[in-house]
Amino acid sequence: MSTTFEKMMSGTNGQLALLHVLAENSFDSLLITDASVEGKIIYANKSFKTLTGHDPSKIIGKTPRILQGPGTDPKVIARLSDALKSGSQFEGKAVNYKKDGTPFVMHWRVLPIKVGKKIIAWVAIQREGSAI
Numbered sequence: 259m260s261t262t263f264e265k266m267m268s269g270t271n272g273q274l275a276l277l278h279v280l281a282e283n284s285f286d287s288l289l290i291t292d293a294s295v296e297g298k299i300i301y302a303n304k305s306f307k308t309l310t311g312h313d314p315s316k317i318i319g320k321t322p323r324i325l326q327g328p329g330t331d332p333k334v335i336a337r338l339s340d341a342l343k344s345g346s347q348f349e350g351k352a353v354n355y356k357k358d359g360t361p362f363v364m365h366w367r368v369l370p371i372k373v374g375k376k377i378i379a380w381v382a383i384q385r386e387g388s389a390i
């Protein structure tokens with residue numbers, strides 16, 4: 259008997275298993291924060307470690323500001339901040355820093371995760387970008 263994709267995904271367990279495989283094996287770095295004003299990190303995937311050098315288990319509870327430094331354009335961060343306040347999405351590029359201090363261009367999107375109208379968390383999809 260064949261199983262349709264819809265049937266397989268109809269239960270919470272199937273959906274969670276799919277999301278887990280996608281997140282852990284994504285070529286892009288994924289970072290999820292809670293919905294608090296500070297935006298505390300609750301999840302980072304393996305590609306986040308490849309991109310930034312930070313071990314996901316060591317940054318839970320911190321904020322993505324750990325990636326910023328003197329070369330990070332405050333105008334881009336202000337635009338992201340406005341998006342977070344208004345509950346909308348953001349895409350941009352800015353200089354970020356790896357764990358060892360190496361600067362690189364972060365190209366990322368930040369989107370709200372909503373249940374109904376309520377934002378329960380934020381997710382960032384991140385990769386190394388070319389020149390700003």
Ligand SMILES: Cc1cc2nc3c(=O)[nH]c(=O)nc-3n(C[C@H](O)[C@H](O)[C@H](O)COP(=O)(O)O)c2cc1C
Binds near residue numbers: 342364380382
């Ligand atoms: C899900 C999420 C991902 C973020 N990822 C990054 C990032 O990759 N690089 C970065 O410079 N800032 C990132 N930020 C932004 C900072 O965490 C922070 O929200 C921003 O600096 C604005 O706050 P501030 O004005 O208090 O610094 C991210 C924020 C969220 C919510």
